[in-house]
Amino acid sequence: MKWLVTAIVIYFAITGSSLQVLILPESQRYDEAVLRQNQLAETYIDLVSLDIEMAIENLNTQLAVLDSLEAIFKSRLLGSTRVNAIFPVLDRFCTNSLLKVVTLEPMNKFNNIGKNYQAHLIRLSMIGRFQDFLKFLDMIEKHDEWILIDELGIKPLERNDYARYDLTLSVLVSKGGKNEK
Amino acid sequence: MEYQLNFLSSTADERVKRHLKRFSFLLYVIIFGATIFILVRTHESQAYMAQVFEGLNSDIEGKISSVEPRMLFLERKIGVRNRLRKESDVFLQPYARPAIWRKILIDITKALPPDLVITKISSKADTKSNKKDTGGPDLTIEGYTYIEGGNRDILSVDNFRGNLLFSLPLSTLYSDIKVENNRIYKEEDRLKLVFSLGLYR
Numbered sequence: 001m002k003w004l005v006t007a008i009v010i011y012f013a014i015t016g017s018s019l020q021v022l023i024l025p026e027s028q029r030y031d032e033a034v035l036r037q038n039q040l041a042e043t044y045i046d047l048v049s050l051d052i053e054m055a056i057e058n059l060n061t062q063l064a065v066l067d068s069l070e071a072i073f074k075s076r077l078l079g080s081t082r083v084n085a086i087f088p089v090l091d092r093f094c095t096n097s098l099l100k101v102v103t104l105e106p107m108n109k110f111n112n113i114g115k116n117y118q119a120h121l122i123r124l125s126m127i128g129r130f131q132d133f134l135k136f137l138d139m140i141e142k143h144d145e146w147i148l149i150d151e152l153g154i155k156p157l158e159r160n161d162y163a164r165y166d167l168t169l170s171v172l173v174s175k176g177g178k179n180e181k
Numbered sequence: 182m183e184y185q186l187n188f189l190s191s192t193a194d195e196r197v198k199r200h201l202k203r204f205s206f207l208l209y210v211i212i213f214g215a216t217i218f219i220l221v222r223t224h225e226s227q228a229y230m231a232q233v234f235e236g237l238n239s240d241i242e243g244k245i246s247s248v249e250p251r252m253l254f255l256e257r258k259i260g261v262r263n264r265l266r267k268e269s270d271v272f273l274q275p276y277a278r279p280a281i282w283r284k285i286l287i288d289i290t291k292a293l294p295p296d297l298v299i300t301k302i303s304s305k306a307d308t309k310s311n312k313k314d315t316g317g318p319d320l321t322i323e324g325y326t327y328i329e330g331g332n333r334d335i336l337s338v339d340n341f342r343g344n345l346l347f348s349l350p351l352s353t354l355y356s357d358i359k360v361e362n363n364r365i366y367k368e369e370d371r372l373k374l375v376f377s378l379g380l381y382r
Contacts, residue, residue, distance in 0.1 A: 007209050011216070018220045026227035033234035040241040052251045059258040066265035066272075073272040111306075114271045130290075134283055141279040148277035153303040154286075168306065170277065 076146045078173045083120040086171050089143065090124060097136040099128035099165070107168070111150075119170035121150060126165045127157070133165055146172040276354060276382075284350045289322065292344030294337045297376075299324040318379030320355060328365065328372040338363055338376045345378070355380035 078086065083106060094101045102125040110118045126133070133154075140147040151168035275281060286302075293299065301323040326337055342358050345351050351358075362377035 003205075011209075011213065014213070015216055015220070018217070022220055022224040023227065026224055026231060030227050030231040030234065033231050033238060036238050037234050037241070040238055040245065044241050044245055047245065047248055047252070052248060052255055056251070056255055056258060059255070059262055062262055063258065063265065066262065066269060069269060069272040070265065114268060117271070130286075134286065137279040137283040137286075141283070146274070147279065148274055149279055149282050149304075150277060150306045151304055152282060153301070155301050156299065 073146075074174075076144065076172070077117070078120075078145050078171045083122070083171055083173070086122070086145070086147065090122070090140075090147070090169070093136055093139045093143075094124075094126055097128070097139060098132045099126040099136055101126055102164070111170070113172060116175050118173050118175055119148065119150070120173060122169045122171065124165075124167045124169055126167075127162065128165070129161050130163060131161075133163070140169075146170075148172070281350055281354070285320075285348070285354075288348035288351055289345070292341060292348060294340055294344075296337055297324050297326045297341055318359070318361065319382045320380040321361070322378040322380070323362075323376070325373055325375045327368075328374055338374070338378070342378060345380075351380065355382055357381040 087104060090104060091101060094104075104124050105122070107121040107123050110120045113119050126136075128136075137149075148170045149167055150170045151166075153166040154163050155166075156163045289299075289302070299322060302321070303323075304320045305317070338360060342360060345358055357380070359379045359381070360376065361379040362375065364375050366373045366375060
């Protein structure tokens with residue numbers, strides 16, 4: 001009986017210590033390797049499914065479009081450093097579109113557009129027919145330099161189809177003072 | 182005789198006991214041996230499996246590190262694209278372009294029901310550049326109509342608003358169109374409905 005108990009104790013002692021020394025460290029190593037493999041496989045599948053070359057190509061296309069927008073924007077900045085240079089142009093457009101100018105004057109203030117550009121404001125009031133005003137809008141849109149509408153007010157007059165148009169226009173200049181064309 | 186029998190019995194017992202001891206010992210050895218064998222084999226198989234997975238991991242790591250430079254390049258490109266996208270409103274000037282205003286005005290006249298009269302259209306400057314934002318609508322359309330034909334006339338402002346919601350530049354640039362003012366006055370013998378529509382970005 002004594003021997004049996006001793007044998008059982010020794011057996012369990014040896015089995016337990018063998019588990020601790022031999023099995024558990026390897027088991028942990030195995031578990032860590034499996035976990036790492038799962039993470040790496042996930043990352044790799046993401047990378048493979050992304051198709052980096054295709055993504056770079058798409059980005060290049062998008063960048064080309066955005067670059068062209070930027071180039072067009074810069075090319076339409078006011079060429080002259082003097083904002084007054086746009087006044088004869090506006091007057092000509094009014095005349096050509098049969099609108100009568102009531103006021104055309106600089107407002108002597110500007111708004112910052114982004115970090116690098118400024119919008120100089122011009123007050124323009126006109127009287128004329130609505131169709132002619134639409135023609136005027138078409139002309140200033142097609143002008144080489146930006147002529148933008150900051151504020152707009154339209155009040156119909158008693159005379160049929162005639163209205164008064166009060167506009168705050170803005171022309172854009174580079175903050176450095178030079179057009180980056 | 183008794184002595185002899187006792188002697189024989191004790192000798193036989195000793196022999197059986199010895200056999201039993203040997204058998205027990207053999208049994209212990211077999212059990213110990215089997216347990217150690219199982220433990221060692223389990224250890225070996227686990228070590229092998231861990232080694233296999235580690236090999237696979239280093240293989241995948243190698244593949245990932247081979248595409249890492251391209252990934253960094255891609256991330257840089259995405260950064261540039263995002264910066265330019267943020268500036269695209271500056272480049273396009275969607276709220277200030279005369280062509281957009283022209284289209285908006287044409288759409289307003291097309292959407293206007295025949296019984297409504299517009300007395301004023303006014304906009305305020307872009308809130309991004311306007312430091313003194315006083316609140317209120319970004320574009321206001323004021324007008325009136327005379328109520329003559331019954332209840333349908335009262336709905337004409339809502340019809341006008343509904344038509345404006347279908348205008349592409351308006352609904353894109355102004356997310357909300359509200360009836361700001363909708364009052365009825367008596368003018369001579371007729372009822373005059375004065376309205377004001379507020380368009381908000």
